Amino acid sequence: MTDLLITAGTAVSAMGRGIDATRTCLLEQHQTLQPDTFQSPGHGYIGRVTGVEAHPFPTSLARFDCRNNRLADMALTTDGFMEAVLEAKAYYGHHRIAVIMGTSTSGILTTEEAYAARPCKDAPLPPDFPYKDTQDLSSLPHYVAARLNITGPALTISNACASSTRAFVDAAHLIAAGLCDAAIVGGADSLCRMTLQGFASLGLVSATPTRPCDAERSGISIGEAAGFVLLERNNGRPRSAKPTGYGLRLLGYGASSDGHHMSSPDPTGSGAALAMKKALDRASLPPEAIDYINMHGTGTQANDQMEDRAMASLFGRSVPCSSTKGWSGHTLGASGILESMICAIAIQNQYLPHCMNSQTVDPLFQSDILLEPRHGALNYVMNNSFGFGGTNSSLIFGPLT
């Protein structure tokens, strides 16, 4: 595949704003999930980002103001990301940088509030209701493009919880096809009643903070996050020795479908395993070359069992793996971009994070699930995301050298 580098990256989640805060959260093992007071009645625990409501949103772009774009703006203005994009833009030109975003629900919270304020069912929304700039899927890439003053191809990927992981695949296609030289890749998903109530209705929300891979796991804790990377061709331009925020090499990607069921993963894990296998093939790496897997690991019975099976079928017990959703909660379409930053931290610090909150690994599991953090030599890491509709994506990262 086209040799692709991440030369800048950042993210915001309940773990913190930016790479240093997120690293501290991991290393010091902070508890970050809190009871759901976002709505009443609440469901279980949530990973809520502090300061979203108070974040100063650019007045010139006020029409985009919604929780999702606020989260996006918090990430954009962290870790020097905007400055890094400015440099790339000066070299490539603003029209040669794409904006490829993943989101599942975009700014739907704004519409939820507008529905609650209606005098009656089916009443018209106010004529100036900013549907396009908040709820519509285009809102996020259009906001990011406007904030960064970028005019290359924009696109939204909405593959449920695999959205921002899959966004790397689509960005890689556009770069390899020569439609752009670089891409802002990432995504955002923010707390809203649709997902909090929706997952609760499916019986998938845990009453206690989520415990991925635990024998007693009882579901997800929903979280919110936004994150971005600057993805560009290797040797696309002279670059500074150090990345901004974080840097990685994108060595491989794989995408697949389960073709099994809308909301339950295929218990055999064959679709998920295929995504991982394709990523390995594209990276020309054998399974044993992978040093750590950041799992999708949502904390549901079905997902974690399926993912364990899929990983074990390729890696046996040879690769340490964990889910970091015990910290962030399940940030849905943004989980891929957040966990890409966690992969970067793992490589930088030669540190393998464990499954926060989890006490006993499910005795049926065959993979090397981390219940304690581990220090070890890390070179290649894998990041998995799966979603409703049976959509699977896996990425392989290496250090930016």
Place this chain on the structure above:
Amino acid sequence: MIISIDGIGCWGEGLHGWKETEAILRGQAQHDRTSLKLPPPESLPANERRRASQVIRLAILCAEEACQQAGCHAGELPAIFASSNGDGYIINRILDSLASPAGAVSPSLFHNSVHNAPAGYWMISHKSHQPAVSLGLHDETLAATLLKAAAEAHVEERPVLFCVYDAPIPGSLGTVRRTGASFGCAFILNPTPGSVRQLALSFKEGQCTGNPFASLPESLADMARHNPAAQILPLLQAIAQRKNHTVSLPYGANHLTIDLTHAHS
């Protein structure tokens, strides 16, 4: 970027399959906008057929027809599904539920509300392990996603299914996002030249001018103006009439130019 069209599917209001649509676009039949019949797609297993919404039916009927026409095995094609509105019927119902005193959401509505539900149903119906992506970009959905689909076919060096569809949103949301009629279209896009019909896609800086829908009969021009997926109708018209044709579609500060050519056979 040059891409061949190996198969076409088209369904919508007064457009029941490519044959009927082709006849209308050639001026050989009238377009009756009042009729919309979306039969349950044959490829869906019984359970999924029962659960599939009208929007899911619309997308799958188009995809099914394009695959049949191209004579290709649906389960072997990576898929690119594209829609601006997604399933507005379901989104509106969920928003209504959330605004009601109980505030509870139906579980089956919730998992069908994801933008990639039609792609999921399609993959389930063919037990396919191929990748599928679901995209959207408001009124520029067609330009953005056709370009993406062509790029994927070229980079991955294999044919892909491209399916674009949109339908009106009912209820309160429909008052701020007006979509005139249901419409969907699917292509099998092949990066290997050889087909009778070829598209040359160019992504160009700057805005485009002109009315891309001028050649369409009024009822179809109206559909194209008020349904982002139906912006493909001028291209379908030229295909139906075996004419070479160029369409430019706005795409942000840029535009996508699509040159359709027919090989002489």
